Amino acid sequence: MQENKCLGGLDYFKLIAALFVIAIHTSPFASVNGDADFIFTRIIARMAVPFFLMTTGYFLLPQYIFDKSQNLKPLKKFIKKTLILYAVAIIIYFPINIYAGHFYGASMFDIVRMFIFDGTFYHLWYLPAVITGMILVLIMSRKLSFKIIFFISVVLYFIALFGDSYYGFISSNTILNSIYSVIFDISSYTRNGFFYVPVFLVLGAGINKKYKFENINVSILGFIVSIIIMIIEGFILNLLNVQKHDSMYIALLPCVFFLFQLALNINMHSVKTLRRISMVIYIIHPMVIIFLRGVAKFVHIEKIFIDNSIVHYISVCFLSCTFAVTMEMFFGKRQNNKFQRERAWIEISRENLHKNVYVLRNLIPRECSLMPAIKANGYGHGAVLIAKELNRMGIKAFCCASVSEGVELRRKGVKGKILILGYTHPKQFYLLKKYHLTQTVIDNYYARILNDYGRKIKVHIKIDTGMHRLGERPENDVLNIFKFKFLIVTGIYTHLCDAENKTFSKKQIETFYSTVEKIKKQGYSCGKVHLLSSYGLIQYSKFAGNYARVGIALYGVLSSRSHLDNCCIELYPILTLKARVAQVKLLYAGESAGYDLKYTTEQDRKIAVLTIGYADGIPRELSCGNGRVLVNGKTAPIIGLICMDMILADVTDVPNVKSGDIATIIGKDGDEEITVYELSEASGTITNELLSRLGSRLNRIM
Numbered sequence: 001m002q003e004n005k006c007l008g009g010l011d012y013f014k015l016i017a018a019l020f021v022i023a024i025h026t027s028p029f030a031s032v033n034g035d036a037d038f039i040f041t042r043i044i045a046r047m048a049v050p051f052f053l054m055t056t057g058y059f060l061l062p063q064y065i066f067d068k069s070q071n072l073k074p075l076k077k078f079i080k081k082t083l084i085l086y087a088v089a090i091i092i093y094f095p096i097n098i099y100a101g102h103f104y105g106a107s108m109f110d111i112v113r114m115f116i117f118d119g120t121f122y123h124l125w126y127l128p129a130v131i132t133g134m135i136l137v138l139i140m141s142r143k144l145s146f147k148i149i150f151f152i153s154v155v156l157y158f159i160a161l162f163g164d165s166y167y168g169f170i171s172s173n174t175i176l177n178s179i180y181s182v183i184f185d186i187s188s189y190t191r192n193g194f195f196y197v198p199v200f201l202v203l204g205a206g207i208n209k210k211y212k213f214e215n216i217n218v219s220i221l222g223f224i225v226s227i228i229i230m231i232i233e234g235f236i237l238n239l240l241n242v243q244k245h246d247s248m249y250i251a252l253l254p255c256v257f258f259l260f261q262l263a264l265n266i267n268m269h270s271v272k273t274l275r276r277i278s279m280v281i282y283i284i285h286p287m288v289i290i291f292l293r294g295v296a297k298f299v300h301i302e303k304i305f306i307d308n309s310i311v312h313y314i315s316v317c318f319l320s321c322t323f324a325v326t327m328e329m330f331f332g333k334r335q336n337n338k339f340q341r342e343r344a345w346i347e348i349s350r351e352n353l354h355k356n357v358y359v360l361r362n363l364i365p366r367e368c369s370l371m372p373a374i375k376a377n378g379y380g381h382g383a384v385l386i387a388k389e390l391n392r393m394g395i396k397a398f399c400c401a402s403v404s405e406g407v408e409l410r411r412k413g414v415k416g417k418i419l420i421l422g423y424t425h426p427k428q429f430y431l432l433k434k435y436h437l438t439q440t441v442i443d444n445y446y447a448r449i450l451n452d453y454g455r456k457i458k459v460h461i462k463i464d465t466g467m468h469r470l471g472e473r474p475e476n477d478v479l480n481i482f483k484f485k486f487l488i489v490t491g492i493y494t495h496l497c498d499a500e501n502k503t504f505s506k507k508q509i510e511t512f513y514s515t516v517e518k519i520k521k522q523g524y525s526c527g528k529v530h531l532l533s534s535y536g537l538i539q540y541s542k543f544a545g546n547y548a549r550v551g552i553a554l555y556g557v558l559s560s561r562s563h564l565d566n567c568c569i570e571l572y573p574i575l576t577l578k579a580r581v582a583q584v585k586l587l588y589a590g591e592s593a594g595y596d597l598k599y600t601t602e603q604d605r606k607i608a609v610l611t612i613g614y615a616d617g618i619p620r621e622l623s624c625g626n627g628r629v630l631v632n633g634k635t636a637p638i639i640g641l642i643c644m645d646m647i648l649a650d651v652t653d654v655p656n657v658k659s660g661d662i663a664t665i666i667g668k669d670g671d672e673e674i675t676v677y678e679l680s681e682a683s684g685t686i687t688n689e690l691l692s693r694l695g696s697r698l699n700r701i702m
């Protein structure tokens with residue numbers, strides 16, 4: 001599945017950060033102007049590493065700091081990945097270590113110190129440091145709140161500061177000086193996993209959960225002000241000659257804080273490739289520097305490529321990028337495209353999804369928002385794929401059927417409220433808490449059970465206004481549910497069951513709103529009020545309340561074609577279903593095909609075997625000519641019985657069909673189209689059922 005977060009800004013900034021790191025190691029303006037070079041490489045470029053760290057913290061730490069998650073798997077995975085990268089990097093640089101005599105005469109202590117703190121090559125300190133920092137923050141997160149962890153991290157950073165840019169202020173104090181010399185015995189710099197790394201990790205996590213600015217102007221202003229302060233700070237420290245090293249400034253903290261906000265505000269699709277490329281550039285650029293020097297010396301072009309610092313910098317950047325991109329082409333792609341369009345798959349039209357959201361948003365009153373129903377794997381479309389795209393469009397509430405669906409969404413990073421519409425077993429109540437899910441209270445009896453769990457849970461109360469499925473009857477004591485100590489009522493809702501039936505629906509709507517009024521009169525807050533699903537919204541949008549729980553319409557269809565006529569809005573189907581032609585063969589007159597030999601031909605025919613079957617959700621009712629597929633823009637009837645994994649289609653009238661071609665089961669191919677209505681009619685069901693049964697074996701691609 002494709003990865004789609006609106007966090008592309010982070011990826012692009014990471015690439016810039018990698019180029020900044022190269023600048024630190026090549027001093028691009030050294031041959032032009034010493035001060036300019038100092039400002040750029042020793043001050044501005046110092047934002048690069050914190051930015052890397054903040055992204056790591058942003059993605060990995062909130063679950064531990066804020067949710068106190070016990071699941072260490074993601075962290076372990078990260079550490080393992082980083083260790084592997086470190087091991088590879090150590091091996092790559094080992095020959096140079098030997099050549100340069102780095103290990104010569106080193107004691108065991110030196111070696112350990114090199115591996116854990118300094119890195120075996122000058123830039124590699126980052127890898128052990130990020131691991132150390134992560135572990136340190138994790139340990140703190142077990143007992144301490146975010147604010148305290150942040151405070152400790154800032155203190156550590158300030159300790160580091162006085163061993164770095166502010167060293168001159170303490171070096172004359174004998175006590176402090178001896179304390180710092182102990183630190184320097186263990187680690188060459190205070191810029192390490194203990195002192196320097198935690199604050200940036202924690203800052204990243206904090207921005208994710210609490211301190212993200214919606215207003216981009218604040219970030220721009222904050223960034224400009226703090227970068228100016230940082231430049232002045234760095235310049236003065238340099239003038240005062242107090243810097244032992246120059247990687248830390250006080251203003252660096254606000255600087256990267258605002259920079260990160262800016263990067264988050266850039267709403268672009270994330271590019272995993274870019275992330276890997278940045279990392280490869282980071283690891284490989286010192287090698288490129290050595291290589292370039294060697295070659296330049298060998299062919300006597302040092303004047304241009306080495307002595308001119310700008311050309312030198314650009315060459316190193318260019319070669320490092322080229323190397324990283326080449327690596328990505330050879331190793332990255334295969335990984336990425338593993339299983340996408342090889343067998344049978346669903347393509348989702350982002351454009352049409354956006355159109356539907358737009359159409360539905362136009363329908364709802366101002367105080368109402370969409371709360372898309374993404375149960376049953378998003379009606380077969382891929383719940384995570386859809387929810388994340390909707391997240392990007394600013395949709396902040398979802399509903400799904402079961403707690404397991406809610407957990408899946410959360411685990412894959414879906415943001416916003418998630419309401420569980422169905423019954424949750426008491427054994428799973430802890431998941432509601434852990435993943436911040438809102439549970440439906442279906443009646444007084446269930447309210448008591450949920451309350452007995454003994455921890456605060458957010459709930460929406462469901463009122464049964466006539467469907468007689470889930471919900472408490474309005475004439476019963478609904479108010480009682482508000483009195484439970486551990487239930488935080490954040491909403492109340494009902495469900496219409498026959499939207500076409502105006503009299504009945506009006507009665508349901510009336511009953512619902514009068515119940516809400518009664519509760520309010522007693523001084524309780526109902527929170528969000530909602531009652532409309534797709535059909536309800538289309539017909540009774542002015543009664544929408546605060547949420548519209550749109551399902552089927554969001555996916556661009558109605559339950560059946562006949563409903564299209566009464567519908568006042570235009571919807572755009574977003575799903576296309578395709579499969580490969582595995583084999584094409586001739587079937588001679590008189591021969592039969594498929595299970596039970598249900599199909600027999602009187603003439604010679606050309607048939608195609610398609611790689612999709614009823615296990616993928618193709619109804620078996622479409623067998624034996626009841627259904628058709630499109631191949632190369634032409635209709636091909638389904639013949640014989642549909643198998644679990646394969647379908648036979650008659651492609652006699654399709655020219656040039658061959659193994660590897662693509663067949664369309666739902667969607668357009670050339671001038672022809674098979675709609676989901678056609679399929680659901682042929683199989684005697686509604687679109688909802690057909691779509692939601694599309695199997696888990698299908699890949700879903702946006």
Ligand SMILES: *Cc1c(COP(=O)(O)O)cnc(C)c1O
Binds near residue numbers: 550
């Ligand atoms: C499934 C469901 C919806 C969405 O229904 P559509 O008709 O697909 O829009 C809304 N509310 C509840 C309670 C549901 O179960």
